[in-house]
Amino acid sequence: MTSLPPLREVIARHGLQASKALGQNFLLDEQLLGRIAAIPGNLKDAEVLEVGPGPGGLTRALLRAGARVTAVEMDRRCLPALAELDDAFPGQLRVIEGDAMKIAAETLFDGPYAIAANLPYNVGTALFVGWLSGEAWPPRWSSLTLMFQQEVAERIVAAPGSSAYGRLAVLAQWRAVPRIATKVHRSAFTPPPKVMSAIIHVVPAAMPEGVSARMLERVTEAAFGQRRKMLRQSLKGLPNALDALAELGIDSARRAETLSVAEFVALARALTY
Numbered sequence: 001m002t003s004l005p006p007l008r009e010v011i012a013r014h015g016l017q018a019s020k021a022l023g024q025n026f027l028l029d030e031q032l033l034g035r036i037a038a039i040p041g042n043l044k045d046a047e048v049l050e051v052g053p054g055p056g057g058l059t060r061a062l063l064r065a066g067a068r069v070t071a072v073e074m075d076r077r078c079l080p081a082l083a084e085l086d087d088a089f090p091g092q093l094r095v096i097e098g099d100a101m102k103i104a105a106e107t108l109f110d111g112p113y114a115i116a117a118n119l120p121y122n123v124g125t126a127l128f129v130g131w132l133s134g135e136a137w138p139p140r141w142s143s144l145t146l147m148f149q150q151e152v153a154e155r156i157v158a159a160p161g162s163s164a165y166g167r168l169a170v171l172a173q174w175r176a177v178p179r180i181a182t183k184v185h186r187s188a189f190t191p192p193p194k195v196m197s198a199i200i201h202v203v204p205a206a207m208p209e210g211v212s213a214r215m216l217e218r219v220t221e222a223a224f225g226q227r228r229k230m231l232r233q234s235l236k237g238l239p240n241a242l243d244a245l246a247e248l249g250i251d252s253a254r255r256a257e258t259l260s261v262a263e264f265v266a267l268a269r270a271l272t273y
């Protein structure tokens with residue numbers, strides 16, 4: 001195994017005090033980082049996009065697993081620490097200084113790639129939604145391995161009937177399979193955040209036929225926008241939605257959170273033209 005200085009030393013030597021504004025909570029436990037890098041499966045010679053490498057803890061674990069890592073980081077203070085990793089794993093690491101929100105992942109690779117990241121909450125959810133949206137499917141990414149606040153992770157895998165079930169669950173489940181790979185205690189981070197975290201692993205699945213992603217979004221937006229209301233009320237503004245409910249035999253007195261992902265898909269299909 002390539003021997004590298006402890007991450008604590010890297011942080012001290014490069015003066016990488018965690019910035020609150022950049023949502024920086026670093027992972028320093030190399031055993032934990034090794035376990036996270038194993039979640040996507042065999043990464044030998046695989047292309048991996050890592051968003052927000054920071055001092056490079058997850059990056060070094062991915063490199064040790066044999067991945068070819070493209071790391072996008074917007075905090076330029078981290079670049080010298082990442083350059084040391086480039087020296088230790090020649091030809092395996094490409095670092096891009098920039099805002100991951102402004103870079104389309106697929107422009108960085110010619111073939112398939114996995115995505116792995118320990119991101120700040122806001123950016124993480126926005127990127128997640130972006131990676132799961134759009135009409136083109138399957139996506140070029142083969143899997144997502146992402147750290148989230150535990151509460152957000154639970155919303156992603158939520159089943160109908162629970163208060164966590166909503167737009168994020170439908171988006172994540174209608175043509176992909178998400179699972180919580182592991183929970184991560186807040187004390188694993190430096191500095192520790194206020195809340196517990198969990199790692200979500202997602203793989204793409206077949207896209208149901210005859211459904212526009214945009215229409216499914218419109219339906220879930222309307223239905224969950226007024227989640228306490230009956231569907232006949234919340235979907236009133238969506239043309240033909242009430243007729244479609246009747247045709248599908250979905251009781252319009254039901255509320256959004258009782259509909260299965262398959263029922264949302266059927267509804268969106270009926271409204272897709």
Ligand code: SAM
Binds near residue numbers: 051054120
């Ligand atoms: N991956 C490191 C680890 O696990 O210790 C750092 C994790 S820290 C929670 C999040 C990292 O994402 C920080 O290094 C931060 O600078 C970076 N970051 C935040 N917003 C970003 C963005 N929009 N684009 C790229 N990197 C971003």
